[in-house]
Amino acid sequence: MQPNPTQSLGDVTTIAEFRSRLRQLKAWSGHSFRALERRARLAGDVLPASTISAMLGNQRRGLPREETVAAFTRACGCTRGQTSAWLQTRKRLAVTAEQAAHSVVASSKGTDPPAASAASGSPPSDTAPPLPLRSGDPTTASRAPKARRKRPKRGWRVLAMSSMTLVALCSAAGSSGPVVTSDPRAGDLVSEVRRCPGQLAMNHRGPCVQRLQRMLRGKGLALPADGWYGPFTKQRVTVFQAYVGLPTTGTADQDTLQALRTGEALALPHWPAARIEERLREAFPTEHRQATELARCLSYLDPLWTYKDGRGVRRWGLFQYSDLELLEMGASPVHAMNPEWNIRTARVIWRRTGDFRHWECRSSGAH
Structure with a gap:
């Protein structure tokens, strides 16, 4: 068995190497993607x-999100x-990437980046950000403050004007379309605002999808905001x-987006796996292990x-009712996603048939 890649993290100096070590960690764990998702769920993490x-x-070159790395390493079997x-390695690489970005910005403005200044033998006071000046300081009171004050003030002025422009355009356009502006004072800030399509669907990527995911999280639905409209987001x-x-199309159309922008959080059931297993032991005292394994296979013990x-038949909840x-039961998908209703209904079926023949367990990936 190959060694745990955690032992060689000190040698990692680039994001590409970090991602390569993550792939090595998965190989070391010996688990499939589905198995890792299941292990993460049992640990209380969301990791589709x-x-x-x-x-x-x-396809991706940036650093994975911190919470994703934490959930992934735990699912792979890493200790605390x-x-x-x-x-810590991810944080170190993020700091390095940020410093490199600042160096590029400084070079484009015609000033030496911090690293270059340090290499040329300049004193530390020239490479570090200037400290706040005290009143009456005779050595620096006449120089740095003016230059340091103008840049933030101008930057905030551009940001404020850009924000007001965007708000005005959004108010004028309502929900009819994306935001576009040609205000030259906005500079790169406005140029980065992307046109969001009228609806979001499978395999869409980018900030529009990430915003959708955060809106879903705001409604109480647990999912990562990774910017990819994959099966779990659908x-x-x-x-x-x-x-x-x-x-229930799984596509974020205009009606869905409007509903996400309004209203309060949903009254969702938040049952962890331990509580579900306990309730299954109560409902199926003689066959609770089989009931638990069946529910885990059907739904990963996820009530939603x-x-x-x-x-093309859609199924819902712990025991996946179509x-x-x-x-036929006079119920709705919302009933089926209530774990108490779902387990009670499964018990009724189990008592009628005397076993679990009503269900056939197959791999039920998110669709």
Whole structure:
């Protein structure tokens, strides 16, 4: 068995090397993407298999998010100290990347970057940010303050004017379309504002998707804000649509986005895996192990799990009741995503048949 890559983190100096070590860690763990997702869920983390795949893939070049690295390393079997070492390495690389970015900005303005000044033998006071000046200081009172005050003031003025321009345009446009402005004073700030499409769907990427994910989190739905509209994001959009009475398409259309912008957080069930297992022991005292394994296979013990099979039939909750079954029961997907209702209904079916033949467990990835 290959050694744990945590032991060689001190040699990592680039983001590419860090991502390579993460791939080595997955290989060391011996777990598949789905197994890591399951292990993370049992530990109380949110780590979809799609997020792991994107983090370890070659399409992205930036640093993974801190919470993603923490959940991933824990799922791989790292101890608390090893997870801390991964996070410290990530922090070190983030600081290095930020310093490099500042050097580029300084060079574009015609000034020496901090690293270059240090290499030329300049004293530390020239490379470090200037300290606040005390009144009456005869050595520096006449020089640095004016130059240091003008830049932030101008920057804040540009930022404020850009923000007011964006707000005005948003108010004028309502929800009809994206924001565009040609105000030359906004500079690079406004040029970075992207046009968000009328709807967001599978495999969309970028800040528009990240904003959608944060809006879903604001409604109480747990998911990473990684900027990728993958299967797990589609699943959470579907859950939100079911709760607010919209068609459960899994696509964030205009009606869905409007509903996300208004209203309060959803009254969602927040049952950790331990509580679900305890309730299953109560409901199935003689076969609680089989009931737990079945629910874990069907839904990863996630009360909000929804899955559309190959025939286009969508299923809901811990024991994955189909839309047709819910219709016959006079229930809705919201009922099915209530863990107490879901477990009680499973017990009724179990008592009627005498076993768990009603269910067939297959890999139920998020769709």
